[in-house]
Amino acid sequence: MSAQHIAARRPGFMERERLQGFLDVFRLLGYRTLGPVVEEETIQWREVDTIDALPTGVHARQGAGEYHLEVQSDNRLFAWNHGPQAIKPLLFSAEETLWHERLMADGQVDIKQTLPEVKPTAIFGVRACDLAALALQDRHFLSQQNPDPHYRIRREALFLIGVDCAFSAATCFCTSTGDGPSLGEGFDIGMAELDDGYLAWGGSAKGGEIIDGLSLEPATEAQLNSMIQETDRAAAQQHRFLPGETELKQLYDKLNHGHWDEVGERCLSCGNCTAVCPTCFCYSTGYQRTLDGRSAEMKRQWDSCFSQTHSSMGQFMLRRETALRYRQWLTHKLAGWQEQFGRSGCVGCGRCITWCPVGIDLTQAVAALLDGGLADV
Amino acid sequence: MNRTKPKLAIHKFSSCDGCQLALLNLGESLLELPKYVDITHFAEAGPNNPNAKVDIALVEGSISTPDDIERIKQVRENSAYLIAIGACATTGGLQALANLADRDAWMAAVYARSDTIETLSSSTAISEHVKVDLELHGCPVNSQQVTAALADLLVGVKPVSERQPLCMECKRKGVVCTMVTKGEPCMGPVTRTGCGALCPSLGRACYSCYGPAETVNDGALAQRLQSLGLTTEAVARRFLFITSGAPPFRDAGLRLRPPPLETDE
Numbered sequence: 159m160s161a162q163h164i165a166a167r168r169p170g171f172m173e174r175e176r177l178q179g180f181l182d183v184f185r186l187l188g189y190r191t192l193g194p195v196v197e198e199e200t201i202q203w204r205e206v207d208t209i210d211a212l213p214t215g216v217h218a219r220q221g222a223g224e225y226h227l228e229v230q231s232d233n234r235l236f237a238w239n240h241g242p243q244a245i246k247p248l249l250f251s252a253e254e255t256l257w258h259e260r261l262m263a264d265g266q267v268d269i270k271q272t273l274p275e276v277k278p279t280a281i282f283g284v285r286a287c288d289l290a291a292l293a294l295q296d297r298h299f300l301s302q303q304n305p306d307p308h309y310r311i312r313r314e315a316l317f318l319i320g321v322d323c324a325f326s327a328a329t330c331f332c333t334s335t336g337d338g339p340s341l342g343e344g345f346d347i348g349m350a351e352l353d354d355g356y357l358a359w360g361g362s363a364k365g366g367e368i369i370d371g372l373s374l375e376p377a378t379e380a381q382l383n384s385m386i387q388e389t390d391r392a393a394a395q396q397h398r399f400l401p402g403e404t405e406l407k408q409l410y411d412k413l414n415h416g417h418w419d420e421v422g423e424r425c426l427s428c429g430n431c432t433a434v435c436p437t438c439f440c441y442s443t444g445y446q447r448t449l450d451g452r453s454a455e456m457k458r459q460w461d462s463c464f465s466q467t468h469s470s471m472g473q474f475m476l477r478r479e480t481a482l483r484y485r486q487w488l489t490h491k492l493a494g495w496q497e498q499f500g501r502s503g504c505v506g507c508g509r510c511i512t513w514c515p516v517g518i519d520l521t522q523a524v525a526a527l528l529d530g531g532l533a534d535v
Numbered sequence: 536m537n538r539t540k541p542k543l544a545i546h547k548f549s550s551c552d553g554c555q556l557a558l559l560n561l562g563e564s565l566l567e568l569p570k571y572v573d574i575t576h577f578a579e580a581g582p583n584n585p586n587a588k589v590d591i592a593l594v595e596g597s598i599s600t601p602d603d604i605e606r607i608k609q610v611r612e613n614s615a616y617l618i619a620i621g622a623c624a625t626t627g628g629l630q631a632l633a634n635l636a637d638r639d640a641w642m643a644a645v646y647a648r649s650d651t652i653e654t655l656s657s658s659t660a661i662s663e664h665v666k667v668d669l670e671l672h673g674c675p676v677n678s679q680q681v682t683a684a685l686a687d688l689l690v691g692v693k694p695v696s697e698r699q700p701l702c703m704e705c706k707r708k709g710v711v712c713t714m715v716t717k718g719e720p721c722m723g724p725v726t727r728t729g730c731g732a733l734c735p736s737l738g739r740a741c742y743s744c745y746g747p748a749e750t751v752n753d754g755a756l757a758q759r760l761q762s763l764g765l766t767t768e769a770v771a772r773r774f775l776f777i778t779s780g781a782p783p784f785r786d787a788g789l790r791l792r793p794p795p796l797e798t799d800e
Contacts, residue, residue, distance in 0.1 A: 197711075198711040198716070198738070199716045202711075223759070225712075226716070242711060242712070252708070423752075424752075424755045425752065425755070426725065426756060427752065428700045428723070428724040429700065429703045429706070430724075433702070433703065433707070444695060446683065447690060448686060449570075449571050449682060449685065449689065451571070451689050451690040460706065461703075462699075462703060464750075465698075465699050465749070467698070467699075480750060512715065513712060515702070515712070515714050515723075515724050515759060516758075
């Protein structure tokens, strides 16, 4: 964490006992409050009214194809690093109705857009990688020419309370993508968890107002040092990494590398990696009709570049083999996105490694593909 | 609208009747159905007219007797559009396990006199005997999928067949992966979706009653299941279970464990 970075935060200190009051502020302001809750042996975003619902001392042990929660003796509420999903499902809904069509008595078709009704929602405990991913999803779904109305309504209702990561999972590699473990930007309020409380600072005008209203004591030098040590520890715990963006572009020179087939042998083409990826945004649409034949709903649902239909044009299937689908995903995510969005589509959260049923590791794949220099192998 | 309603028949072949029960379980939409179609044959529900000409036939069950072969030809001839429903009609069903076993030994072990049993040497999918226009999978079939297909057909649209793996459905529904968190031997990555992720949403592993998904990498999944502690035999049994007649699963199972299935197991 740079000195400039710390200076910009100017955090105040909030004793552990004040956290419930801080949560209550959002409810009083009319927000639905979502936070991390242990459910089905993972960390999930759920409505929380009391900080007792938050996971005390819960750490997430993650590996390739493995996710287990462990309770340790510390009293940290944000020691887990992440669950199966970032905040993607709260914005880009996994299944939703886009519009409703009805055949009227006069033969005209009445089309009504169905927009989500959402309450203002404050999310506690958003991670730096989640926020980096959100910025990418915003670029995709909120493009000036064609903003997605469903995404936009949910996005505008969000208030984001980010937390620095004090611990990394074995699958994390955000230091190498530059997206964590300390919060960068994109949050309304930032927090860092220390042994005896929290440092908190505003990240947006509305976040700053709330922080000002709390009248926190400015953080001491010792507290600022602890804040740095916390994220330094998380960074030091990371052993996986991706090379820089210039090197990642060289994946395009490796289209005939033998490693694609090796991954293709192991890959189930199940789409789990794309579903848990906080930046993947592909979907399919289809009608759901009523029996009377007079009305229909246009449905949208998450799709994946690992599905056959996704790689089909009419009856022609573009990517028949799994190796080609994996190649499409990896090269698009890491190289293609740079042209499309100005940066790689990977934020280093490692979910694709954890939630792959057979534990395929994209950092290993990239290392194998880029090993041996630039020449096409 | 005064035009005649399309005619619908529901036929049963070698099966447990569970798919017909799934249709009976539809509740209100079952009562709504006769407003739009004329149900000419559905013996389990009442109408019994198996030889009527119809626009749409739903066929439950596999072909396992000489009589089944004659009947399915007749049904095909009488039906403009034929939908095979459920694991039996689409893959031969649970009873197709007999295709991999020593049939005579089993018959002798089960029946007092096997010469009174008239059966084919195999139980097979409807599509192996007549042209099938649409297959809806599952044991039993998901009745919502059936009504969705009927709703499409009634307005003249070709119904879409689900082919993606169950994992996509779990992720869309926010169901946590039982394999990654609990080491459950889940068949989801190779199984066709359509059930609504029923078993994983209850924390259980999928046992593949919908049969093979569009892409089946059985080798990679078998390796993973073995690393979770399953024996080769146990992995073979997960492929050779309800839809052992589906070629990708039959081949996967037989690669792991050659036939025949022994009677003493």
